[in-house]
Amino acid sequence: MKYIRESMGNDLRPVRGTRDILDEEILRFERILDATRRVSALYGFEPLSTPILEFTEVFKRTLGDASDIVTKEMYTFDDRGGESLTLRPEFTAGVARAFISNGLAQRAPIKLYSHGPLFRYERPQKGRYRQFHQINIEILGTAEPGADVEAITVGAHILDTLGILGKTKLEINSLGDSASRDAYRAALVKYFSGFKNDLSAESKIRLEKNPLRILDSKDPSDKKIVADAPALGEHYSEDAKRFFDTVQEGLTASGVAYTVNPRIVRGLDYYCHTAFEFTTDLLGAQNAVLGGGRYDGLIEQMGGPKTPAVGFAAGIERLALLLDEGKNHARPIAIIPIGAAAEKKAYALARSLRDKKIRVELGFGGNAGKRMKRAAKRNTRAAVIFGDDELASKSYKIKQFDTGKEHTVPADMLAEALSDDTGS
Ligand code: HAM
Numbered sequence: 001m002k003y004i005r006e007s008m009g010n011d012l013r014p015v016r017g018t019r020d021i022l023d024e025e026i027l028r029f030e031r032i033l034d035a036t037r038r039v040s041a042l043y044g045f046e047p048l049s050t051p052i053l054e055f056t057e058v059f060k061r062t063l064g065d066a067s068d069i070v071t072k073e074m075y076t077f078d079d080r081g082g083e084s085l086t087l088r089p090e091f092t093a094g095v096a097r098a099f100i101s102n103g104l105a106q107r108a109p110i111k112l113y114s115h116g117p118l119f120r121y122e123r124p125q126k127g128r129y130r131q132f133h134q135i136n137i138e139i140l141g142t143a144e145p146g147a148d149v150e151a152i153t154v155g156a157h158i159l160d161t162l163g164i165l166g167k168t169k170l171e172i173n174s175l176g177d178s179a180s181r182d183a184y185r186a187a188l189v190k191y192f193s194g195f196k197n198d199l200s201a202e203s204k205i206r207l208e209k210n211p212l213r214i215l216d217s218k219d220p221s222d223k224k225i226v227a228d229a230p231a232l233g234e235h236y237s238e239d240a241k242r243f244f245d246t247v248q249e250g251l252t253a254s255g256v257a258y259t260v261n262p263r264i265v266r267g268l269d270y271y272c273h274t275a276f277e278f279t280t281d282l283l284g285a286q287n288a289v290l291g292g293g294r295y296d297g298l299i300e301q302m303g304g305p306k307t308p309a310v311g312f313a314a315g316i317e318r319l320a321l322l323l324d325e326g327k328n329h330a331r332p333i334a335i336i337p338i339g340a341a342a343e344k345k346a347y348a349l350a351r352s353l354r355d356k357k358i359r360v361e362l363g364f365g366g367n368a369g370k371r372m373k374r375a376a377k378r379n380t381r382a383a384v385i386f387g388d389d390e391l392a393s394k395s396y397k398i399k400q401f402d403t404g405k406e407h408t409v410p411a412d413m414l415a416e417a418l419s420d421d422t423g424s
């Protein structure tokens with residue numbers, strides 16, 4: 001027989017950029033999800049789960065024809081029925097689609113929280129994967145700057161609850177309203193056209209499609225040209241200026257520290273007004289931990305009712321890298337029955353201890369010696385040993401693994417004796 005492993009010729013490794021998540025890391029993931037669930041509920045967010053697959057159109061136009069995601073990172077394929085589908089590269093467009101599909105405009109403003117896997121065909125490195133996970137927050141149906149303040153505040157609150165706010169800094173910017181953007185766009189096209197021959201190939205395309213994106217180019221010669229580019233701030237309309245001022249006042253009043261960075265333009269086309277990022281110095285090149293902003297036109301662009309909205313997403317892998325060592329689960333106890341009668345009793349005993357919140361390993365068969373060895377491997381703190389004698393005298397023998405000490409307790413004192421143990 002030829003094993004699958006041989007025919008794949010790659011040692012059964014997972015697909016490049018995807019990973020199995022286990023041990024300490026999955027516990028960190030769970031801590032992050034727990035904290036997000038708890039904190040977002042305090043602000044009135046409701047959970048929403050959307051499909052991992054969407055029609056390609058959902059992302060293609062909304063994220064921007066010139067965006068990195070659409071031009072080179074989407075996992076897009078035709079299914080057997082000939083429909084073009086895409087594995088979601090982000091949540092926002094799918095949440096906007098769900099808002100329309102489910103008629104959620106009736107319940108607007110509505111606050112939604114999601115989490116799950118996303119897919120981007122990027123070059124894998126520390127903190128950057130092809131399958132990664134986000135927590136995602138959206139406030140849909142309000143044009144008030146207070147919603148931007150709340151979105152940023154809930155982000156800061158989640159980071160604070162995880163104990164990592166101090167490892168990040170918050171940078172905000174305003175991309176202005178459409179009037180400001182049109183004026184700025186024209187100014188940028190004028191400026192960059194003067195350097196057309198010196199721009200990178202990618203930025204030449206951006207000049208046609210979305211000149212704003214040239215501002216966050218990583219190309220060294222682009223960067224030099226960008227240094228003297230006109231600033232968006234000079235082109236804000238009165239409304240855009242007032243909106244940004246109000247957001248900043250709200251952040252200050254909420255006790256959220258920030259700096260204004262005019263270079264935060266974000267990589268997706270749907271943003272307007274507020275754009276923000278929590279970044280860190282601790283993760284090398286992948287320094288963005290949490291990013292988001294306002295997207296007032298997206299839902300209308302998709303064919304839904306005019307619905308201004310704001311939100312953010314944070315990469316769970318990146319949050320997990322910043323977390324301190326967590327508390328491990330309490331060590332379990334093992335049940336070691338000796339003889340047929342004890343063997344039968346073991347199941348009910350395990351259940352009654354688990355009902356009292358004690359972690360129990362049953363060991364599944366074999367003689368007492370084998371079970372003791374297996375228990376030691378599972379980092380067990382104590383074993384409950386019993387056979388016919390103990391059943392007759394309604395008692396259990398407890399053996400502490402760390403000290404090797406043994407003592408006998410009456411059956412009705414067992415749970416108490418085990419919870420008293422320092423390991424729990
Ligand atoms: P984004 O900036 O593309 O925004 O992604 C948000 C966060 O996801 C990043 O700051 C990073 O922590 C994480 N992330 C992105 N790509 C990867 C990757 N390949 N590997 C690991 N982590 C990654 C959005 O996705 C917007 N939808 C956020 C938003 C929500 N805006 C409004 N509402």
